[in-house]
Amino acid sequence: MQKNEVKKSNENILMRMVRNQMFIPLLALAVLAIFNLIADPSVFKITLSENSAGNPVLSGLLITVLDNGSELAILAIGMTLVTAASGGQDISVGAAVAIAGSVLLRMLCGGNSRPEELAMPIIVAFLISCVVAMLFGAFNGVLVAYFKIQPMIATLILYTAGRSIAAWINNNELPVITDPGLSYFGGFIPGIPIPTPFFIAMICVLIMFLVLKFTNLGLYTQAVGINENSSRLNGLNPQIIKIISFVILGLCVAVVGLIKVSRVQSINYSVIAKDIEMDAILAVALGGNALSGGKFNMAASIFGAYVIQFLTQTLYKFKVSADALPAYKAVVVIILVVISAPTVKEWFGKMTKKFKVKEVA
Amino acid sequence: MLKKKVAMLLAVAMVAATVVGCGGGDKETTDTPADDATTDAPADDAADDTADDAADDAADDAADDTADDAADDTEAPASGETIKVGIINNDPNESGYRTANDKDLKEKFTAENGYEATFQYSMKNDEQIAYAQNMLTEGIDYLLLSAADTAGWDTVLQDAADAGTKVILFDRVIDADESLYEASIVSDMAEEGNKAVTWLADQGLDEYNIIHIQGVMGSAAQQGRTGALDEKVAAEDSWKLVTQQTAEWNAEKAQQIVQSVIDSGEKFNVIYAENDDMAKGAVAALDAANISHGVDGEVIIMGFDCNKWALEELLAGKWNYDGQCNPFQSDYIDDVIKSLEAGEEIAEKTIIMDEKGFDAKTITQEDVENFGI
Incomplete structure (x- = not known):
């Protein structure tokens, strides 16, 4: 009798593990890690060295993944909310990143494409780009919430027009910023050997975690995603919730725009953050979240984003073109x-x- | 209800702003071409086919109007009769190359130089054909054409021949009988690649371990620039490709590719990037790993397109070589028209432009000013 019970609980643990949303991304990560280890046992070695400016930096495959996967992780936060609330995906995030980056550069340059000095502090320019990106997010949100357009179709507008708008914002010029202050966001802060994008991603994750813990945003979003009508009957406003999710994604987009622009100290409208929307959606899917909306697991999405970057970096490593x-x-x-x-x-x-x-x- | 109305108004306003914004943008950039702009080679338009049609049309109409107005305002110069040219080009927003190309044409075909020019832009072949037919109906002496697509031009060119309009192709070739056009002025992408590879061979390294970062696969620029290097690597034992991957003209992807090579610990001493952006991304990865580059550095950096900022990197000795894809075709076109007007025959229909390559050791500030795009 007792034996049977033990067996049952064992089975339950196994089942629970498989059922857990984190199972798929963890499994994918394990497969990738084993694959990498077999090919090259020293693959996870991390070394501390100096960059050309004489500052200490960590390097290695894992650091590269944490570094380059951060943009994806940040976008996955917003994309998860949008997916949960609207039951669809925003495919305009790449174009929106181009717009946010373009606004940021325009503000920093003040119209001169090769400024000696920044026209305004980076933080102010960043806040302006945040506002712009959130407005574009709200635009998508209004189309989805009030006009009941399918999210993918609604965001197709910005997907198509976004990069042209980004080019227009800077008169199709290519500003190049030489101020070292801007390079910190996509590189390293002097004296800190961990890539800054990872810090930024962790700050975003922390903020989102606190918001989900201390507000009803998560609950409301899921309620709207599961059944819009019943959530309305229970006193929620589904339209507002949907718009909020798109605006939060807009904020994520602005942060990613800052990192992307900072990485190359410049912008190329036609290729910046190209196809990143697909990776962001994939991160949400890999996290085990239903792409048709409803319940979501934020941590699984973020984790999924890093797994995808790990996959990308592994493929680079194996010289897959x-x-x-x-x-x-x-x-x-x-x-x-x-x-x-x-x-x-x-x-x-x-x-x-x-x-x-x-x-x- | 009120909220709904407000939301609707907001949405309408934003749609309007988007469309107007786009249209205004196109117009503005056609009026004031940028001094320095994004990179990309001539043939990779496909990468940026995303401009919305409505806004494009609006901008085209506007550009058309201003061009017409300008033409009406300026009377023929005293020296002789004006030559009417219709110029059909790809959208100048497409790339830095195209912006420089459009600016060059606009500066050449002016009333002062004895021309009356009409400009039309599109990246779609059918729209270009429609523009061409309009121009032929209005009556022009020369049709200058940079076709979006190689096929479908026979009828238009036949119409042009019937109307007595002479056709000159620039930058792009088309599938049509040679008798239908007077001259074709093209970039030689293979020559660009050859020049760069010859330069690299002249550096006399003991062994060449090359990271080759390619552009969008299948574009003419990629094929020309890749072809020369592939041949050389196949021919020489001391030349080795550490990796050969496409970063699709994208700086970040180039950075990740180089980063992955650095992480793997493989040795390399040359980075051959097929445009300036990708070279820039590669250099960012090198800087993070404290690998010296440029003149007297461990790694030779090669880029293409001659953006002004890239030539400045050369001047500072941080890069070694930058290959040009010549966007300045107006002089060649002007020469052709002048000789045709003088009644001369064009000996060789296909005119290949000179392509330049700059070495960090010999480049001067004047080169940066004159050839940077």
């Missing part, structure tokens, strides 16, 4: 979508039941 990368990512997407499809889930359910029945027999 960059234009074949999307094909590999597509394979991951297909596997995820198939696993989470209702028919497959049902089938899994049946199989486990059969298995249990057999065991009992």
